[in-house]
Amino acid sequence: MQHETRARDTKGDIHRAALDLFSTRGYEKTSLREIAEQVGITKASLYYHYSSKQDLLQAIIGTFFDDMRAVFDQVDDQPWSPERERELLGAYLDVVINHRSTGPTILRDIAAVLAAFGDQLDDLIEQSRRFQVWLAGPDPKPSDRILAAAAVEVVGAVFSAGLDQSEVPDEEFRTILLDAATAVLARRQHHR
Template identity: 30%
Template sequence: MNGAPQARRGGNTRQRIQDVALGFFLERGYEKTSLREVADELGISKPAVYYHFKTKEDILVGLLGDVGRELDALIAWGREQPRTLESKRELLARYSVIFDNAAPLFRIMQQNIATLSELTVGQEFTDRTTALAALLKDADAPMAAQVRCVSALLTLHFGTFALEYIDGAAEDKRLALLDSATELLTSAYAVQETADGPAA
């Protein structure tokens, strides 16, 4: 399996299945990966894979389970915060860490968006992204301000994938990308202030 991460020899069969499937998903795409290939790579029977995962989607759901819980916790935290620029900056900062840590999984979703958008796991990610966008923008803000808030989120999404083409330490690149997203978010407030006009 060229270019794919090797399955950990230690650990249980369920984890090894996820490791090998992740490698195949990254290397050849979700749609072109079969459970038979995963079983063959591990040297186990297909029924042994079925014991843990009935479908490829089940594997992907398992892989995304932890990050999904992190996103749900972040959304819950965001809903409890005052709708201030400071809170929204912190939301972006926390999201940046989650997204960066799970970049391989999100890359799979991005590369297979047409297929995964029809699956439950794809819809759940869309719902979470929509919830995060709603926390960053204010419904009564000018359209231009709302666009900048949503663009800040998308900057983290698509910018993370582009970072591999830029030289530099991984953490330095993440922080530079976060700075760009934060600048967009902050500029939304400048648009808002302009629209509101000077205080009486």
């Protein structure tokens, strides 16, 4: 029997198992015991890492929120330019792609997410709106704001459509979405 040399990433294993079960069965219908069984640890071991199911949900989705905030915070420090716009849209896409397994959990159990995050979610929504205002460009008209919101929604629509994203390599997937979002934003010139 070969000896495994890498240390086990128990928290990562717990996150993956929880996301899988939350996405397929729902947050409310998934127990900590089921998560522990899927990981191959005892429920006591799971409690060592997370004191409750809500604590686990906060840890999983909290990393998505933190990464998204880091992108949104950049708009406060950066003047708008076409190059910077594409760069920040790319950073936004990187977060969404890296956390794509979190999406079904958020969409399926929005009530659990709202209960777990409340004010943090409101803050993230406000930061997302600031991001959209920044994407609208300097001195935006109402039509520019609509196009900026539509560009961000292009990304969300693809993830919520239930498409099998594994059929396209991540880098190609990113390029397709980035091109689609920037194509929407390019319509601003037609409205000026």
